[in-house]
Amino acid sequence: MPRTLVIDTATAACSVALLDGDRVIAARHDVVGRGHAEKLVPMIADLPDGGRADDILVDVGPGSFTGIRVGIAAARGLAMGWGVPVRGYSSLALIAAAAFEAGKSSPLAVLIEGGHGEVFMQGFTAFPVEPSDGLVSLRPDAALAALDGRTPVGSGVRWLTAIEPALTADSLLPDASKAHLLPAELTNLAPRPLYGRAPDAKLPA
Numbered sequence: 001m002p003r004t005l006v007i008d009t010a011t012a013a014c015s016v017a018l019l020d021g022d023r024v025i026a027a028r029h030d031v032v033g034r035g036h037a038e039k040l041v042p043m044i045a046d047l048p049d050g051g052r053a054d055d056i057l058v059d060v061g062p063g064s065f066t067g068i069r070v071g072i073a074a075a076r077g078l079a080m081g082w083g084v085p086v087r088g089y090s091s092l093a094l095i096a097a098a099a100f101e102a103g104k105s106s107p108l109a110v111l112i113e114g115g116h117g118e119v120f121m122q123g124f125t126a127f128p129v130e131p132s133d134g135l136v137s138l139r140p141d142a143a144l145a146a147l148d149g150r151t152p153v154g155s156g157v158r159w160l161t162a163i164e165p166a167l168t169a170d171s172l173l174p175d176a177s178k179a180h181l182l183p184a185e186l187t188n189l190a191p192r193p194l195y196g197r198a199p200d201a202k203l204p205a
Helices: 036-045 065-082 091-101 140-146 157-161 176-181
Strands: 003-008 013-020 023-031 055-059 086-089 108-115 118-125 136-138 151-153
Touching: 003 036, 003 065, 003 176, 013 036, 013 176, 023 036, 023 176, 036 065, 055 065, 065 086, 086 091, 091 108, 091 118, 091 151, 091 176, 108 140, 108 157, 118 140, 136 140, 140 157, 151 157
Parallel strands: 003 055, 055 086, 108 151
Antiparallel strands: 003 013, 013 023, 108 118, 118 136
16 A cells, blocks of 8 residues: 655644554654744654655645745655655644544534634534635634524634633644545646635735
8 A cells, every 4th residue: 555644734733643544653743833844854764664655645735834835845845755645634634534523413614714804714514624715814702693503613713702602612623644635636736836815925916
């Protein structure tokens, strides 16, 4: 069975895993907040055979602009050096897959912190895991209104609990070791950033 190296640096977590199909050979997961660039390479090197794999799977976002770029740059560099393909997946899809495995009911609304007081949000259903709507960036009050009875999960839920304390804050972050839970159609994104909203800086007209 081909080995897959999974790299996830799109959020506060820095996470890597070496998979053999559905089997996790080894994994490292650390909530670092910042400093992914310094943490990532040693974490990969600590995997068996230095993480050497037949293909690479990387979280392309949404999430931290810097974190996303760190992970994709590492994945592309290793893919070039090893002569292997690299594919992408969404951070929100991975959180949804892990939440369903943990027993969360379908449908879900996955939310992560998006910056500027907003959250990235997308709905998912289970069996198999698939998006039920598109990715949006919303103010917390708009995200709360858009839940529409769905179970909220992810690091962005804490912004909603400030408005609606009855909600349970669930701080799930992407974990590379859970990537085998994703169906094939959700692991074929191009290895380029999925930012979720326009960048803050704009080129002069």
